[in-house]
Amino acid sequence: MNDILIQDTIAFFKKSYGTEPQKIVLSPGRINIIGEHIDYNDGYVLPAAIDKIICFAFEKSNANTSKIIAIDLDEEFEIDLNDPIELSEQVWTNYIRGVIRQLQIKGFQFEGFNCVFSSSIPVGSGLSSSAALECGFLFGVKELYNLDIKPVDIALMGQSAEHWVGINCGIMDQFSSVMGLENKVIKIDCRTLEYEYHDANFIDYSLILFDSNVKHALMTSAYNQRREQCEEGIAILKINFPEVKSFRDCTEEQVHSVKDKMSGDVFKRSLFVVKELKRVIQACEALDNGDIPTLGKLMFETHQGLSQDYEVSCPELDMIVDTLKTEEAVVGSRLMGGGFGGCTINLIKKGHEERIKAKISALYFDKFGIKLKIYDVKISNGTSLYKNS
Template structure:
């Protein structure tokens, strides 16, 4: 699948510019096994890069003018690198502009360049196509102009670019897109950015994403609202327990004891965060011992928390998870990403995938009148140069 994408991208570049690209970059989407909505709460997360990617092709063009083409959108824009960088109404270009803005803010000098890109990462499904765009684009410029930016800093600058666009994301998406390793998950400490790899040996299981094919409009406003509620929660906790500096230091008992001084929503959000941080630790232990059933149980618990305490699920996602929960061949399922639509991530025993896909698709269509999209994924490498060009 990725070879076809690489060939398509490089052929388009050759046809458009009449030259062979100097650099080919592959930048993956990501899944998150567990640890949802806690990357901005000083928690741990457990993401991995996947084998769905954006492919970029770059060359210098010896001018101040740069031309960037989104093949799949049949759209492009040009930018003079000497001009101030400003947001526009053409949303996809803002992620690219945000990266250029970060480079300018940090004093990097760029010449003009040509870039084309194409993707097989589903957009709007919680697979962080925006992080793959930011980090792949920045990685390519780093290679093209020998900027010597370290991988972790590529992730941080990608995050800052997304903040500039207006999405107040945590670090997980960009970090996992850049730092992923095949068949490994990354436990990221979102407070210190320390990280460690854990084997993701799903040999008897398939990772399948069921895309609800809905995206409810609450997404962006609710995301920012949840962040504000968590900030209010930790402020109340610190006021009552001065020794606590973040949710990381809390126990469930701390939260339960403060229920009467928190609003109902702040209480529920705070309780979810503390429980989810602990689930990530337990998930790493399950992976290290090869206990995939225990990991799956934690995934189901996370979904319940996201649905009832963090309240970022929706009827479609709840239906998918509740249906799969009754299947012996499904050991774990939960919504993945910001919520209000997008995908569920599911661990299914091999040999049962086709039956479950068929049954769930039919039931989903019957219930909501919507086609379920299905993506088989494997854990892959982070953003990299394509070596065989």
């Protein structure tokens, strides 16, 4: 699949500019195995890069102007590197403008370039196509002009570019897009940016995403509200337990002991965060032991928490997970991402994939009249140069 994408991108570049590209860059989307809604609570996350990618082709333009073509959108734009960089109504271009702005703010010296890109990452499915766009583009300019930028700084600059566009994301998406390794998950400490790799030995299992094909409008307002509720919860805990600096210092018992000092919602949000932090640690132990059924059990528990305590699920996602829970061949399933739509991430025993795909698709369509989208994914390497470039 990606081989065809790469060759088509190179061919489009040649047709557009009449030359061979100087650099080909592949930048992946990501999944998160477990650790949801705790990146902004000083928590740990467990993401991985996947084999859905954006392919970029680059050359120096030998001018101060740069031309960038989005093949899939059939759109393009030009930018003069001498002009002030401002937000545009052409939304996808803002991620690229943000990256160029970051490079300029950091004082890197580079000139114009020509670029085309195309993607196999489904947009709007929660697989972080924007992070792949930012980090792949930045990596390409770095390679083209031999800029001295460390991988972790590519991730941080990509995050800053996204903040400039107006999306207050954590570091997980960009970090996993840049730092991913084949068949490894990355445990990232969102407080310190320390990270470690754990084997993801899914040899007997398939990772399949079921895309609900819905996105409820609650997402943004609820996300901001959950952040505020967590801030209120940790503030109450700090007052009552001076040794507590963040939720990772808390026990479930401590949260229960101050229940009467919290609103019902703040209590539920706080309890979810403390439990989810523990689940990430347990998930790493399960992976290290090759114990995929235990990992799956933790994924089901996370979904229950996200649905009941954090209240960011929706009927469509709950239906998918509840149905899969009755299947012996499904060892784990949960909603992935912000919630209120998007994908579930599912671990299914090999040999049962097609039957389960057919069953859940039919049931889902019967209940909601919506076609389920299905993505088979493998854990792969982070942003890199294509070997032939």
